[in-house]
Amino acid sequence: MHITDRFHDSKWGILTHYLSFVQNKAGDLHNQGVGETSWNECVDSIDVEKLAETVASTGASYLFFTMEQGTRYIIAPNETFDRIGGLRTGEGPSRRDLVLDLHAALSKRGVDLYLYFTGSGPADDPELGPRFGFSCGEGEVVTRPFVEKWAAVLEEYSRRYGDKVKGWWVDGCYREMFGFTDELLDLLYYAAKAGNPDAIVALNDGVDIRYRKTYANEEFTCGEFDHPTGIPNERFVDGAQAHILVPLGATWGLPGLQRSGEFLHHFTKCVNLMGGVVTYDTAIYRDGSLDPEQVEALKCIKS
8 A cells, every 4th residue: 555546546636826916816717707805705706516526527536726825814713823933813714614615516426526735835026035034035935934834834723634635736946046955944844734634735846847756755746747747657656656836827827728539538547547636727717717718628538
């Protein structure tokens, strides 16, 4: 038995980017013409039953859902975040616990839940970045005090969700740009596993054109590719499950297709035959609906 067997046997799944500066931005195509509202109203608008039913209809075995990216706006409450950030409940992380609601909707349809997190915290927030200790300015690098604070936020989530969350894909763990080291990555890794030792974790060091392991303990490769072009040589890369994450659209989060459904069927089959797993980044709208053209293409994979 290997800790990634469940993930390996899943074959393929979906990832979505649901963010305050996308789905809650007036004029953005993902906003559906609603305009900017409070983050709480935005998160409350997601129909998890509809989303889960759509994901299940494609044949995907799992969904990676984005918790946050660079801002104070997270999809679930977190007392640690509010305390460090000096916020009242609902001023940053949403009052609704979307993770618990997603799990409830997905699990009854046999779809696993994984989460997308970041290593850089609210670095793009001009008020909260300094409070946490990292603002992503030119030449600025992460410090142990910052990572300890941010890992505490992650640990609160991990302990709350336990085995409801099967794994974590942690973005922005850049060694050259942000100064992450193995010692600092350890803090995030063990925080993610605090509530579920069997959760699998990958810490992303950026886009590449090859399957690679970027941190000694990670159980699967982040596999961030811009295009569906790479086939792994075998299931494991230095002991990590081979995995590729690739956008269906021209780039991350966009609707439309850079490849046909028939191509996706063939590509997924090739990666799976070599022991790898494929995750497709799929456009998601404010109400939790997915791009219809992409959904139909994904259905070709299971045909």
